[in-house]
Amino acid sequence: MPRELIDRLRAFRREHFPHYQRAYRSLADEGQHPTVLFIGCSDSRLMPQMLLDLAPGEVFMVRNVGNLVPPYDDAHGYHGTAAAIEFAVLSLGVQDIVVCGHSHCGAVRALYRPPPEGARHLTKWLELAREAVLPVVECEDALRRVEQRSVALQIGHLLTFPMVRSRVERGALRLHGWHYHIGSGEVLTLDVARGEFQPLAA
Numbered sequence: 001m002p003r004e005l006i007d008r009l010r011a012f013r014r015e016h017f018p019h020y021q022r023a024y025r026s027l028a029d030e031g032q033h034p035t036v037l038f039i040g041c042s043d044s045r046l047m048p049q050m051l052l053d054l055a056p057g058e059v060f061m062v063r064n065v066g067n068l069v070p071p072y073d074d075a076h077g078y079h080g081t082a083a084a085i086e087f088a089v090l091s092l093g094v095q096d097i098v099v100c101g102h103s104h105c106g107a108v109r110a111l112y113r114p115p116p117e118g119a120r121h122l123t124k125w126l127e128l129a130r131e132a133v134l135p136v137v138e139c140e141d142a143l144r145r146v147e148q149r150s151v152a153l154q155i156g157h158l159l160t161f162p163m164v165r166s167r168v169e170r171g172a173l174r175l176h177g178w179h180y181h182i183g184s185g186e187v188l189t190l191d192v193a194r195g196e197f198q199p200l201a202a
Contacts, residue, residue, distance in 0.1 A: 020056050027057045034060040037088040039081070039154070040100045041067040041107065045182050048100070060088045066107030066150070067099055068128040069157040082161075089163050089173065097158060100178040101151040108147050112138040129153065144179075148197050151177040152190055 017024070036059045038048055048054065048061060062084040070082055088094045107126060111133050115123040132149035136142045155177050159165050167173035177190030179197055188197035 023056050032057050032060070032092070034058055034088075034092060035095045036060065037062065037085065037092075037094045037097045038100060039063075039067055039069060039085075039098065041065065041102055041105060043102060043106065045104075046100070046102050046180060051100075051180065051187075060084075060092055060094060062088075065122065065125060066105065066129055067101050067154065068107070068125065068150075069099065069154040070128055071157045072160040072162065085158070085161060086163065089161075089167065095172070096174045096176060097164070098176045098178055099151050099154045099158070100180055101147045102180040103144060103147065103182050105143070105147050108132075108143055108150060109138070111146070112143075128157070148177075148179050148188070148190075151179055152195075155190070155192075 034057060038052075038059050039062045040046055040048055042063045042065050048059065048063075052059065062081055064081055068081070069085070070079065073079065073082065085097075088097070108129065110122075111126055111129060115126075129146075129150040132146050132153045134142055134146055134149070155175050158175055159168065164173060164175075168175060177192075177197075179188040179190075180186075181188075187200045189200055190196075191198050
C-alpha cells in the first residue's frame with residue numbers, strides 16, 4: 001500500500017475520527033437514516049463531502065463515470081447504480097434525489113472523441129448520455145451545455161423507475177438537477193418549469 005495512503009489513514013484516526021466518534025457509534029448501533037440520495041460523478045475534483053459540508057450518515061451517495069442513471073430495466077444483471085437507487089428509495093426512504101453534474105467533465109468530453117481502445121464497458125456506459133450531445137464542434141461552451149443537458153436527461157431516466165415515479169407523483173420524493181463549476185465553486189440548479197439552469201441563489 002502506498003505510504004501516502006497509510007499516513008492519511010493514520011491522520012484520520014488521530015485527527016478526524018475523535019471529532020465524530022459519538023456519531024459513528026450511534027450510526028453503528030442505530031443504522032443510517034439519510035434523507036438525500038446524491039448521484040455524482042466519480043471525478044476526483046467533485047467532493048460531495050466538501051461541497052455539502054457533510055457529517056457522517058447525512059447523505060447516501062452513488063458515484064459513477066458521468067453521474068449517469070440507467071433507465072429502469074427488468075432484466076437480471078449487475079445493475080450497481082440501479083440497485084443503489086432502489087435501496088435508497090425503498091429501504092432508506094430518502095425524500096430527495098440530487099443528480100450532480102460538473103464542469104470540465106471527462107465523460108461528456110469523451111462523447112465527442114473516439115473511445116479508448118479496449119474500453120468496451122466505458123463506451124457502452126457513456127451511451128446513457130448520448131442523447132444530450134449537441135451536433136456542434138467540441139468547444140467549452142458546448143461542453144457546459146451538454147453537461148447540463150445530461151443532468152436533465154438523467155432526471156428523466158430516474159422517472160422510469162416505478163418506485164421513484166410513484167413517490168414523485170404523490171409528493172413523497174423530490175428530484176433535483178445540479179451543475180457544479182469546478183473553477184468557481186458555483187452550483188446551478190435545474191429549473192424544470194423553465195427547462196434551464198439557474199444560479200443557486202436565484
